[in-house]
Amino acid sequence: xxxxxxxxxGRRGDRRAAVRDTIGVGLGLFPIGMAFGVLVVQSGFAWWWxxxxxxxxxxxxxxxxxxxxxxxxxxxxxxxxxxxxxNSRHLFYALSFPRHRVDGRLGRAYATYALTDEAYALxxxxxxxxxxxxxxxxxxxxxxxxxxxxxxxxALSGRALPExxxxxGFALVAxxxxxxxxxxxxxxxxxxxxxxxxxxxxxxxxxxxxMLVVAxxxxxxxxxxxxxxxxxxxxxxxxxxxx
Amino acid sequence: xxxxxAILASLLVAGAVTVALRAVPFVVIExxxxxxxxxxLGLHLPAGIMVILTIYTLxxxxxxxxxxxxxxxxxxxxxxxxxxxxxxxxxxxLAGTATYVVLTSWLVSGGAIG
Numbered sequence: 001x002x003x004x005x006x007x008x009x010g011r012r013g014d015r016r017a018a019v020r021d022t023i024g025v026g027l028g029l030f031p032i033g034m035a036f037g038v039l040v041v042q043s044g045f046a047w048w049w050x051x052x053x054x055x056x057x058x059x060x061x062x063x064x065x066x067x068x069x070x071x072x073x074x075x076x077x078x079x080x081x082x083x084x085x086x087n088s089r090h091l092f093y094a095l096s097f098p099r100h101r102v103d104g105r106l107g108r109a110y111a112t113y114a115l116t117d118e119a120y121a122l123x124x125x126x127x128x129x130x131x132x133x134x135x136x137x138x139x140x141x142x143x144x145x146x147x148x149x150x151x152x153x154x155a156l157s158g159r160a161l162p163e164x165x166x167x168x169g170f171a172l173v174a175x176x177x178x179x180x181x182x183x184x185x186x187x188x189x190x191x192x193x194x195x196x197x198x199x200x201x202x203x204x205x206x207x208x209x210x211m212l213v214v215a216x217x218x219x220x221x222x223x224x225x226x227x228x229x230x231x232x233x234x235x236x237x238x239x240x241x242x243x
Numbered sequence: 244x245x246x247x248x249a250i251l252a253s254l255l256v257a258g259a260v261t262v263a264l265r266a267v268p269f270v271v272i273e274x275x276x277x278x279x280x281x282x283x284l285g286l287h288l289p290a291g292i293m294v295i296l297t298i299y300t301l302x303x304x305x306x307x308x309x310x311x312x313x314x315x316x317x318x319x320x321x322x323x324x325x326x327x328x329x330x331x332x333x334x335x336x337l338a339g340t341a342t343y344v345v346l347t348s349w350l351v352s353g354g355a356i357g
Contacts, residue, residue: 027333028332028333028336031333031337032333032336032337035340044244045244045250049250052251052254053254056251056254056255056257056258057254057257057258057261058258058261059261061296062257062261065296066253066254066257069253070245070249070250070253070254071244073245073249074253076252076253076256079253079256079257080256080257080260083256083257083260083261084260084264085292086292086296087260087261087264088264088288088292089288089289089292090261090264090265091264091267091268091275091281091285092268092281092284092285092288092289093265094265094266094267094268094269094272095268095272095275095276095285099269112262112265112266112269113262113265115265166344166347166348167314167340167343167344167346167347167348168340168344169300170315170318170339170340170343170344171336171339171340172300173297173300173301173315173318173319173322173339173343174318174319174322174335174336174339174340174343175332175336176293176296176297176300177293177297177319177322177323177326177335177339178322178326178332178335178336179289179293179296179332180290180293180294180296180297181323181326181327182332183289183290183292183293184290184294186289186290187286187287187289187290189286189287189290192287192290192291193290193291193294195291196290196291196292196294196295197294197298199291199295200294200295200298200299201298204298204302208302211299211302212295212296212299215295215298215299216292216295219288219291219292219295220284220288223283223284223287223288223291224280224284226287227279227280227283227284230283
């Protein structure tokens with residue numbers, strides 16, 4: 001390409017490329033956003049809370065969880081701890097997200113704010129030369145647009161749904177089950193998911209009301225112990241299944 | 244249901260923590276990248292967290308009363324089986340949710356859910 005072709009043409013091309021990049025993800029974000037919107041109104045919130053959830057807490061799975069946590073009048077400290085543990089995976093995304101390619105303070109601020117699972121997955125798979133500032137930001141803006149629009153459509157149509165049609169909250173169960181399968185496949189490790197089941201069941205027994213935050217805390221402790229006992233010889237991030 | 248300001252406060256807290264988690268690594272990127280504990284957690288936490296979240300979202304399903312978690316078991320089986328087969332997150336989630344909505348609407352029509 002070269003700068004002689006003009007910056008505007010380049011930017012338009014980048015935006016068009018971003019639309020192509022995000023079509024697949026959009027096909028998922030829009031309907032799941034709709035399910036979220038339906039859940040929000042079915043849980044007793046006014047429809048306009050849906051876009052507020054998706055702008056203030058822009059993290060799909062956490063937004064689903066917030067519906068339940070807020071309905072149960074969960075204390076703020078507990079919400080903060082739960083959010084920290086649930087979204088701690090974003091710490092690891094940021095380690096390899098190409099934010100240095102984004103121009104301007106405002107652009108970088110938005111790129112950081114909107115660094116969701118989907119935005120990370122889409123930009124992480126792009127070849128280095130195609131990572132322009134416009135392309136990255138357009139991908140992120142489009143992802144949020146699909147999600148927020150889906151939520152509003154769901155919230156407005158959810159009010160029109162008959163009382164007998166319920167169960168959209170199951171989208172969250174399915175989402176977590178799918179993410180669990182993908183994460184287990186990526187880590188190629190059996191003990192951790194089993195330890196997690198143990199943590200969840202133990203936490204449900206000892207602290208039903210605060211099960212989530214207790215289970216996540218237990219998991220971190222158990223994993224730290226596991227890391228400790230691996231011995232110094234094992235290379236980090238390269239875990240051989242126990243033989 | 245809490246009042247508007249309480250809902251807003253909850254959202255602001257969760258939002259602030261989320262943005263902080265996304266921003267922190269850009270500030271202290273090198274020590275994080277080198278730490279073997281962080282890399283170990285980075286590899287193992289996601290799978291563990293997602294397993295816990297799956298169980299958490301199912302923990303209040305009533306087992307002793309009708310329909311005895313039947314819709315949950317069937318819908319979760321559909322989701323997992325589809326995902327192992329086709330590996331398409333969208334397909335698995337939508338098919339699982341549709342299964343669940345249909346089953347609960349049929350089996351529990353009339354508001355048996357508390």
